[in-house]
Amino acid sequence: xxxxxxxxGPVTLSEEAFLTINxxxxxxxxxxxFWYVQYPGEGLQLLLKATKADDKGSNKGFEATYRKxxxxxxxxxxxxxxxxxxxxxxxxxxxxxxxxxxxxxxxxLVKP
Amino acid sequence: EPEVTQTxxxxxxxxxxxxxxxxxPISNHLYFYWYRQILGQKVEFLVSFYNNEISEKSExxxxxxxxERPDGSNFTLKIRSTKLExxxxxxxxxxxxxxxxxxxxxxxxxxLTVV
Numbered sequence: 001x002x003x004x005x006x007x008x009g010p011v012t013l014s015e016e017a018f019l020t021i022n023x024x025x026x027x028x029x030x031x032x033x034f035w036y037v038q039y040p041g042e043g044l045q046l047l048l049k050a051t052k053a054d055d056k057g058s059n060k061g062f063e064a065t066y067r068k069x070x071x072x073x074x075x076x077x078x079x080x081x082x083x084x085x086x087x088x089x090x091x092x093x094x095x096x097x098x099x100x101x102x103x104x105x106x107x108x109l110v111k112p
Numbered sequence: 113e114p115e116v117t118q119t120x121x122x123x124x125x126x127x128x129x130x131x132x133x134x135x136x137p138i139s140n141h142l143y144f145y146w147y148r149q150i151l152g153q154k155v156e157f158l159v160s161f162y163n164n165e166i167s168e169k170s171e172x173x174x175x176x177x178x179x180e181r182p183d184g185s186n187f188t189l190k191i192r193s194t195k196l197e198x199x200x201x202x203x204x205x206x207x208x209x210x211x212x213x214x215x216x217x218x219x220x221x222x223x224l225t226v227v
Binding site: 036041042043044045046049089091098099100101102103104105 | 116118143145147153154155156157160167168170203205210215216218219220221
């Protein structure tokens with residue numbers, strides 16, 4: 001079946017540091033890939049997405065590239081801020097699918 | 113920006129009691145979902161709903177669970193006889209259509225605590 005694996009947290013960084021959160025997936029066919037973010041006390045918000053191989057999703061300084069050869073969709077940000085402290089979820093929808101399959105989430109804490 | 117609204121934000125219930133979690137999806141959306149997240153674990157799909165019927169459900173969604181869209185605006189999840197292991201954050205989501213470029217909009221969740 002489909003699955004998403006992402007690095008366990010928490011990840012603790014200083015402000016302006018570089019952030020990488022690894023995500024790999026297992027799926028048949030060509031899924032679409034997503035990163036969702038959950039700020040404290042809030043729901044899940046779509047951060048970025050990519051629907052085919054080599055697509056790069058980007059938003060709010062975050063980027064992730066759909067790598068079919070390595071079945072990965074790693075999230076990166078060059079310079080994090082305290083406001084980026086949140087839980088980040090990698091997810092996929094399989095082709096012609098209807099439901100999101102989530103990774104376990106990675107908590108990121110950015111200190112001033 | 114349109115929102116998915118969930119009520120209540122936190123509910124405490126006794127084991128064996130029935131509980132109804134409420135959601136108001138975005139008004140022009142046609143596909144509705146419930147997900148749950150047990151503390152410290154993954155967000156898991158429960159059920160999807162389209163055209164007034166369940167379109168897909170997971171193994172978790174057993175006979176204790178039911179969903180309903182009673183009045184064209186609300187979308188509810190009922191747990192008939194709650195168990196301790198039903199304690200989780202429950203998220204409602206909606207989207208306008210089935211295609212992959214139609215993103216999900218999630219609500220802020222209802223934290224259910226079964227005691």
